[in-house]
Amino acid sequence: MIYARPNRLSRRRALVGLLGCLGCLLVPLRKARSADALPEKLAPLIRQATGGVMPQVGRVTLTLPALAESGHSVRLRVRVESPMTPQAHVRQIHVFSEKNPRPVIARFSLGPRAGRAEVHTRIRLAGTQQVVAVAVMNDGTAWMASAEVVVTAAACVEGS
Amino acid sequence: MAKARIKVPEVVKRGAVFEVRLLIRHPMETGFRYNNVGQKIPKNIVHTVRCVYNGAEVFHAELFPGIAANPYFSFFTTAEASGELECVWTDDTGVTMSERVALTVSE
Structure with missing residues (x-):
């Protein structure tokens, strides 16, 4: 009687599989990095919010899940590096969406009293897109950060 | 029926930074949805929220x-x-509501 050779994983197959897995992991990473460029549609809105200046990238940390199962409620955290003193503080935080029918999501006003420039909320997202947070400082400078969110079930589309 | 919940620490130290969490019960109707007979559901969202502590806006x-x-x-x-x-918050129908919470500051 001939016994079939058990289907064992060879070293070659294991290596190829491992490389494939690594490749799959790298693809979304690269996509997220190339999304650093600001969506063109938002530029005029951002200028309006900052009083004409285009914000520099930095000092703002925007935390959003990389993948949101539902666009109806996505948790968002904006944190701005600032000493929050009367001399140097964050005056406003703006949140923009690339694809929502209304691109402005929220505007928060802060002052030195806050002690820490951080806000959390939950937002709606109409599909996979970039979200941008802009902080306007009391000295007139503006800073921003953006994050890409993959949304599996979008909000604000017909029938939702 | 409470329309909102505000969470603050039970006791805060004078001048220390603390977190305030606010949850408002509101449908936040976007104005982009239709009802089952094809009519647009009017937009009704809370458009302004303001929190005041001892008379100063926070x-x-x-x-x-x-x-x-x-x-x-x-x-x-x-x-x-x-x-x-x-x-205090106001929605598109013009309704303004508010919720208060007491805070104790220790030395």
Whole structure:
């Protein structure tokens, strides 16, 4: 009687599989990095919010899940590096969406009293897109950060 | 029926930074949806939220339809003396509501 050779994983197959897995992991990473460029549609809105200046990238940390199962409620955290003193503080935080029918999501006003420039909320997202947070400082400078969110079930589309 | 919940620490140290969490019960109707007979459901969202502590504004937000239903916020502030935190919000139907919470400041 001939016994079939058990289907064992060879070293070659294991290596190829491992490389494939690594490749799959790298693809979304690269996509997220190339999304650093600001969506063109938002530029005029951002200028309006900052009083004409285009914000520099930095000092703002925007935390959003990389993948949101539902666009109806996505948790968002904006944190701005600032000493929050009367001399140097964050005056406003703006949140923009690339694809929502209304691109402005929220505007928060802060002052030195806050002690820490951080806000959390939950937002709606109409599909996979970039979200941008802009902080306007009391000295007139503006800073921003953006994050890409993959949304599996979008909000604000017909029938939702 | 409470329309909102405000969470603050039981006791805060004078001048220390603490977190305030606010949850408002509101449908935040976007104005983009239709009902079962094809009519547009009118937009009705909370457009302004303001929190005042002992007469001084500590948080102010302008909201748009991109904020999820039952809006939730968390922000930070400091307090010099015990008092009351009051949050006031207004929606598109013109209804203004508020919720208060007492805060104790220790030395």
